[in-house]
Amino acid sequence: EERSRDAELKSEELQAAKEQLEDKAKELQLSSKYKSEFLANMSHELRTPLNSILLLSEMLSDDPDYELSEEQKEFANVIHSSGQDLLNLINDILDLSKIEAGKLEVSYEEVYMNEFIDRMERNFLQTAKKKNIDFEIHFNSDVPPIIYTDEQRLQQILKNLLSNAFKFTEKGSVSINVEKAQPEEVQFNRLAPQVDTWVRISVSDTGIGIARDKQFMIFEAFQQVDGAIMRRYGGTGLGLSITKEFTQLLGGTCLVESQEGKGSTFTIIIPNLPGGMPAVTEIEAAE
Ligand code: ADP
Numbered sequence: 001e002e003r004s005r006d007a008e009l010k011s012e013e014l015q016a017a018k019e020q021l022e023d024k025a026k027e028l029q030l031s032s033k034y035k036s037e038f039l040a041n042m043s044h045e046l047r048t049p050l051n052s053i054l055l056l057s058e059m060l061s062d063d064p065d066y067e068l069s070e071e072q073k074e075f076a077n078v079i080h081s082s083g084q085d086l087l088n089l090i091n092d093i094l095d096l097s098k099i100e101a102g103k104l105e106v107s108y109e110e111v112y113m114n115e116f117i118d119r120m121e122r123n124f125l126q127t128a129k130k131k132n133i134d135f136e137i138h139f140n141s142d143v144p145p146i147i148y149t150d151e152q153r154l155q156q157i158l159k160n161l162l163s164n165a166f167k168f169t170e171k172g173s174v175s176i177n178v179e180k181a182q183p184e185e186v187q188f189n190r191l192a193p194q195v196d197t198w199v200r201i202s203v204s205d206t207g208i209g210i211a212r213d214k215q216f217m218i219f220e221a222f223q224q225v226d227g228a229i230m231r232r233y234g235g236t237g238l239g240l241s242i243t244k245e246f247t248q249l250l251g252g253t254c255l256v257e258s259q260e261g262k263g264s265t266f267t268i269i270i271p272n273l274p275g276g277m278p279a280v281t282e283i284e285a286a287e
Contacts, residue, residue: 032100039097043090050090053083092238095156096221099245106249108273111151113143113199117178120158124174127166133174140179144197147272153246154270158201160239161266165205167233172206172263181269191251195271198252202267210258218256219244243268 060066061076068076098104121137128135158176165174181200210218214225221241243266247254252270 036097036101036103039093040101040103043094043097046090047087050083050087054080054087057083089236089238092236092242095242096238096245099242099249104245104249106150106153108148109151110146111149111154112145113147113178114139114145116151116154117176120155120162120176123159124162124166127163128174131166131169133166133169133172136173136175138175138177138179140177142180143178143199144180144272147197147199147270148274149250149270149272153250157243157246157268158203160243161203161268164239164266165203165207165264167235168264169205169207174203174205177202177204186253186269186271189251189253189271191271191273195251195273197272198269199272200267200269202265204263204265206263209260209262209264210256211260212258215256215258219254 057076057079060068061073061080095104117137117139121135124135162174162176178199178201181198183196183198185200186198208229210225218225219240221238244254247268247270250270251273252268255267255269256264257267258264
């Protein structure tokens, strides 16, 4: 009898603990929802005044009618480029909070891959020239000419990878490789049996590289390899976490291979989702 009373007490205790945990989980969920909403609203409110700063500083530095001195123009330029940095940061925070709140929408469309990669190349030609870094594109003929994906998201993924590649490379080359990936490589993905074309896009550089024991953390928000690198190169540590989240949203996966002092290759493998496929947000992202 003693034992059965003990057991009863235990199960009551367990029940109470379970309820406590459930309450805590609800509380956490709610506060995380408030946090995401707050970030989304705040980002929106910050963008409006920032747009005037950007517009007016650009007018000041560009318009010959103002007759500004070279130094004044230079100041206007600095205001403009700092404002642009701030806008990028706000947009990144907004994207991350949308992802966290599950509110980021994916819109599928036909993307002409060749033209898409050409556009990415054009976006970074100036940077490559300025830093005197070779910029190479390898586009394999096995890639289907049209890929069904979200062009805007894909563009942001590649922009993040390319700006990192150029930022962390002082000499040598940056290259983009586009080819078909084998379905076996993406077997972890629930889409794998239904999708027959996967595309692999990788961005390689001959830059500073990332130590092996730091590679796991770079995809986490606000994580940078170390303080010295951050002070030297700036940045927010948001780019790669957005890259990873976006790639997963597109049904794909994101990988890194890197050797300290030699260079890095960031690879994304994404499915070519023909129309009528289930929304990718409903599909468990690949890990
Ligand atoms: P940010 O570049 O704004 O710091 P990211 O999330 O894009 O943030 O990158 C996180 C960190 O990963 C960087 O601070 C850097 O230490 C490292 N990293 C990213 N890309 C590269 C690269 N191509 N070469 C070397 N290190 C890189």
